[in-house]
Amino acid sequence: MVTIGGGISAMNLAYMIMHEKNMDDIVEGWTWWVNRYPGVACDVPAHIYTFPFEPNPNWSAFYARGQEIHDYFMRTVKKYNLDRDVKTGHRVIHAQFDEHEGIWNLKVQHKSHVFDDWCNVLVSATGFLSHWKWPDIKGLHDFKGLKVHSAAWDEEFDYGKKRIAMIGNGSSAIQIMPELAKDAEHVTNFIRNPTWITPGLGSAVIGGQINRVYSEEEKKMYREHPEELKKHRKEIQHGSNRAFTMFEKDSPAQKAAFKATSQMMLDRLGGNKELAAKLTPNWEVGCRRATPGPGYLEAFTQSNVSLVTDPISYFTPTGIVTKDGTHHAFDVIVCATGFDVTHRPTFPLIGLNNTDLAYHWKDEPFSYLSLMCPHFPNLFFFSGPNAPVGHGSLMAALSWSANYISQWLSKLSTEDIKYISPTLSATEEFNTYGDEIMERLVWSGGCRSWYKNNRVDGRVTAIWQGSAIAYKEVVDRIRPEDFHFVYRTRNRWRWMGNGKTKVEGEKGADLAFYLEK
Structure with missing residues (x-):
């Protein structure tokens, strides 16, 4: 098996294979390595943002900062030797399935060298927010000052006393802006649409x-007292799962959230109704990813922070021109403009x-259950299309996905199956x-x-259609009836060998x- 990606998903799978299933794994680091912008933190409570097999009693705060999360994951990986088979600096640049052999033929690049490899099972654990992109606006690369993306932060540059444009108001921009505003000469936030700034997940x-x-x-x-830690973690996770009713349209919980969050945003803006009208959405709380963003709204009450809602027309060597013809001069342009969320691979995957x-x-x-796709045998995805990425803690869902993949690995490796793929009918019915x-x-x-590929009326392709607990129930067991099987021999029962079990040969x-008691 080859796993593409060396982050949280891959390490969940590595643990399950190495310490629970006794198989082997090869994986090729990740959100908390790449995201190094000022203010980076997790808006999920730290005690449920952990590997299920490694609770951490030492979190410094309810919501942990990025560096602390990074250190926790690195420490855990080393403790369980999860990076035993990790090949860093390697990139799969081509993958093609060989139907006759039942294997994936791979081309892998390491520095300037490209070599061939193969595997029976291929797992994509690259994450759904891994390929960042510049905004598609004319003249961007004509700008002569510093141009930086939130996912490729320049840590050496001194942002103090600079005129800074912050483009976007997603979770990254919301964390970055108040940090920059502490020392910048001026920060201007350009937004296309408002977003909900909510209480933190689990803050009750x-x-x-x-x-x-x-x-x-x-x-x-x-x-x-590990039982006390478990009690605290369960309290947080229970509240997170219970809050799913807020995501139901027109539910009492949704109506209450709309009213309370609107008032909270107005209060954090110092009662400025004009600003609140521009920054508060009129659509459902949670439709777009809701973000706590401590300090973001408060920053707009500072004299060195301003908001621009007029669309950007183009960039110049010295700044930005908006649709109304105004030229805004800047020393720095920060693009917190998101990622490619199409789920399409960046290399040929045939x-x-x-x-x-x-x-x-x-x-x-x-996808089929966010985990597989017809026509692509023995290929699995972590956080594929319609995965539970907006349902509280992603960590639990990743472990459930790892368990699902491990069940198939066990079946494939012991029953002489060449390959499996979900049927087109099962996949179409699941999506319908x-x-x-x-x-x-x-x-x-x-x-x-971005749940709808950055469209207003698009199909929701990023989020699981239901609660996180419902996802667990669906993927707890594999459903062979939804699959097309191809065996290595003409008789599917040849995997039984000589009719005796392995244990019978052990001294x-x-x-x-x-026999039970």
Whole structure:
């Protein structure tokens, strides 16, 4: 098996294979390595943003900063030797399935060298926000000052006393802007649409505070009494899952969230109704990814921060011209303009009948349970199309996905199966049913969102059609009835070998193990 990607998803799978399933794995680092902009943090409570097998009693705060999260993951990877087979600096540049052999033939680039490799099973664990992009606006590269993307931050540059343009108001921009505003001469935030600034996920557990630092006594208690740590983690996760009702259109929880969040945003803007009218959406809370953003709204009350909602027409060597003809001069342009969210691979990935996945998904990405796709045998995805990426903590869902993939790995490796692929009919019915469910949920509402490939009226392709717990129930067990099987021999039962089991050949083995008390 080859796994493309060496982040959280891949390490979840590596743990399951190495420590639970006793198989082997090769993986080729990741969100908390790439994102190094000022203010980077996680808006999911730290105690549920952990590997399921490694709770961390030592989180410094309810919402952890990026560096602390990065250090936790690196420490955990080393503790369990999860990077044993990781090949850093390697990039898969071509993958093609060989139907006759039942393998994926790969071309891998390491520095200037390209070599061939192969695997029976290929896993994409590159993440759904891994390919950042510049905004498609005329003249961007004519700008002579510093031009930087939030996902490729220039840590050496001194942003103090500079005139800075912040383009975007997604989660990255919302974290970056108040940090830059502390020392900048002026920060101007250019936005196309408003976004909801909400209380943090799970903040009810800490009384609605923006954040809370854990005391040394609390951390000591969690270290010495794991049951107390588990109780705290369960309280957070329970609240997160219970809050799913807010994502149901016209539900009492959605109406209450709309009213309360609108008022909270007005309060954090110092009661400035003119600003609130520009920054507060009129569509459902959660339609676009809601972000806590401590300090973002408050920054607009500072004299060195301003808001521009007029569209950008083009860039000049010295700044930005908006649609109304105004030229805005800047020393720095920060593009927090997001990622390629089409799910299309950046390299040729060729399945059955010479089908290229990038072409197959050119209009819409249709997956089977977010994990597989017809015409692409023995290929699995973490956080593929319609995965539970907006349902509280992603970490639990990644572990459920790893468990699902491991079940197939076990079946493939023990039953002489050459390859499996989900049927087209099962996939089409899954997506049709999902679209029907999605009509009842806020993600299909009236906003422009990357959940809908940055369209207002697009099909929701990023989010699972239901609750996180519903996802777990669906992927807890594989459904062979939804799959096309091809065996290595003409008789599917040849995997039984000589009719005896492995344990019967082990010296001193207990051959009455199945008798229970």
